[in-house]
Amino acid sequence: MAGIGFHLKRLFKPDTFLDNFRAVVYSATIASGPIFFSILCLALLGLFAKSGIEPMQFDIFTVTIVYIFAFSLIATGTTQLLLSRYLSDLIFAKNYESIAPTLSTALVFTILIQAIFGLPFLIWLNASFFYRLTAFGLFIIIGCVWQLMVFLSAVKNFTSIVWAFFIGVVISFVLGYFLAQSFGLSGLLHGYAVGQFLIFLILLWRVLSEFNSTLPPTLAMFAFMKKLPALILIGLFYNLGIWVDKIIFWYSQTGENIDSFMYASSLYDNAMYLAYLTVIPSYTYFLVKVETEFYSYFRSFFQTILNKESLGLIESKKEKIGNVVRESLLGLIKVQGLVTIICLFYSDEILLALNMSHLSILIFEKALIALFLQMLALTLMIFMMYFDIQKELLVVGFVFVVSNIILTAFSLILGIQYYGYGYLFANLLTLSTAYWYLNRHLADLEYNTFIKQVSRA
Template sequence: MAGIGFELRKLTQRGDLLGVGEAFAHSALASAGPWIFSAIALTAIALIGSTAVTPDEMATFRLIVAYNFAGSLILAGPISIILTRYLADRIFEKNVKEVPAVLAGALAMLWLGGLLLALPVWFIVLKADSVTRCLAYVNFMLIASIWLVSVFLSALKNYKAITFAFGSGLSIAVIAAAVLAPRFLVPGMLAGLNIGFAFVLFTILARVLAEYPTSATRVLDFLPYTKKYWELAAGAAIYSLAIWIDKVIMWSAPGTQTLPSGLISSPDYESAMFLGYLTVVPSMAAFTVLIETGFFERYVRFYDDIRRHACLAKIRKNQQAISDIFNEGACNFLVLQGSICLTAILLAPQILSLFQSGSSQIAMFRLGTLGALFNAGYIFLTVVLSYFDLRRPILALHVLFLLTNVLFSYVSANAGFAFYGYGYFLSSLVAFGAAFFVTAWHLNRLPYLTFVVKNTSVA
């Protein structure tokens, strides 16, 4: 599944800064395309539509997209992670003929779930006209579908097609919203955004179908994986819920708004946290291009030598190589993301001013940036654990993250405005610390993990 990382790494080896810049730009879209797309599109559409709609209407538009992001991630997460495991196994076996059919089956399952989850929300909770409700529902389904098809982005080697999809889709969304917003208001902005999302989705689908053969018909071939790898599905759902639970808890804090549309939000907190999340995009790009590829090479060497009956000294040497690349990657991540985090903290007033946010959000943005630093590190550590099929430790870590985020966010919400943001920051810090300990412990006992714990012949 690290295929695109190796292609992008070739760009960094051209020997010029342009190649490095291209690699990181393509990697950012491959690893965080939906986030980047939405952040830029929402900002641009808000600027364009601010003269055409009222503040409440603009807030309704933003909240519809935010609700859809949260709900779609929770719904698509379990299906996506199972699909990821299925696709990885098929690529390893060099047998990908069922992939297009399985993608169709996964999308059908996702759309059924969206029908049960999103339809009641937008047609019962949302107080708006039927057109807005329909467009809100379509927006949910498009975002959820993009999460799902994004599983294939890391396996695809055509990074230019990915960049084209998100770049063109973004331009189309902004232009369409600019044309439609003055006349149709909130429905116009939603329609414009949906047109852009639809372009991204169908472009990626076309690329996937072009990459893999399309003669297979076993659309539910991945379903047995849901039972075999139930920990992955449960972990994905719990992690997705954990990422958003602090926003829901903050709805009980002072400063919460209930719009005429019936939607609830804590606007200062939510926008500050969202901006904080965006600071990790460079590190996600670096992880795809540099860190994961180097780790993957040593990981493959370790298990290939075992299959060739290597001696213990060779196995220990390969284990040390994995530990070395892990430590190097951890240091590189902390230096890169730590520098970005420090810069964002120091320039917080200017950054918030750029996004038309108030000075009251500075402290929350800084805590959100720190939380995003540790949360990104936490994600990377769970990726490392996933290479060794440590599903239950990962599930336990996700449960820890969820419970601590609930606890700390509840305490900070009731402690007063000065403490807003500490819940997410502290829970991310605790989860990162626990994940680092678990990862280091398993890497230190890798031969035992391989020959005893993961050996099915050992009772």
């Protein structure tokens, strides 16, 4: 799936600031589009649309969006890795005709799953039927956008992807603002949902126009699911691990009931969400620089084996893979480390400018370090996916979610000064586990490669 990174890499040119700036914008959008633009839109609506509704109603709106993003990501996380792997196999086999039918099947499956998990929005919210119906529909739309992001990594015309998010955010903001003045809370959510639906339609059009096909929808991905069931659990564990500490805080003594089943812990949530914005540079760097370089050496190693080259050459290629992994980690440490250090240094000024409390500053500082560790852990996990060591990845994902649950609960018992340490140490433990497994696999890479083929045979 490194293909789009190579296309983006070609945009970067020496001594041309505007071209490089454009490349950075494209890369950042593709790497973190749904999250970044949604946070931007919510921030703008918070600044301008509050005049049309009561503060408590705006809280209901923002928490609704958070719940939609959180639980749609957890629900679709079960199939995203599977889709990525299946799509990669189709592209490798140059079976482009099957991409559109696979997308159709994936979207129908996603709509069904999202409709089931989205029923609480339709049934239990203490809001108007129009608001509940819009929240239910938005939950389905966002789930479909998550799945489309998998297919967009194979699209060559990424300019349209950037424009899709830009136009969608503008529509969400403008309609949300004006409808809030006339229809209050329901109008605000409906305006936001229209913009998100437009993003979905543009992205869907982009994929279908690039991979048009006359084939009917196919169920082949479900047969593929039986061969690689571990990918379902890996995706579930990782996405649940990202959100489980927030969920624990929502329903703890720090949480506040916003509406029906929806809770929020503003002290913890705001600091965490703000810290998440700091990893966008690393996502961009990984997409354009790290993954493309790793893939080049990765492919070269296996091509050497397929060409039946000498053991000495194979060992030389293996050593280069180890070197590129270490250099990739070092590069990410430099990029994310610089951003993290700057944000730590100016954390007081940043959060005070946003009218956040001193306690939020302490959580924000821990969150910055936690996300620095999480970015490194995610990089190692993606490298592990390339080597197809699924049992080890399953252990890493399990360590992430379980340690986050235990350590977050423990931090709540210890008291407010320890909030955030649970997520920090869970990421440290996950990073250590991933590093140990990957390092062990790389040490015997040639043996592991050959023995895997023998076991499959």
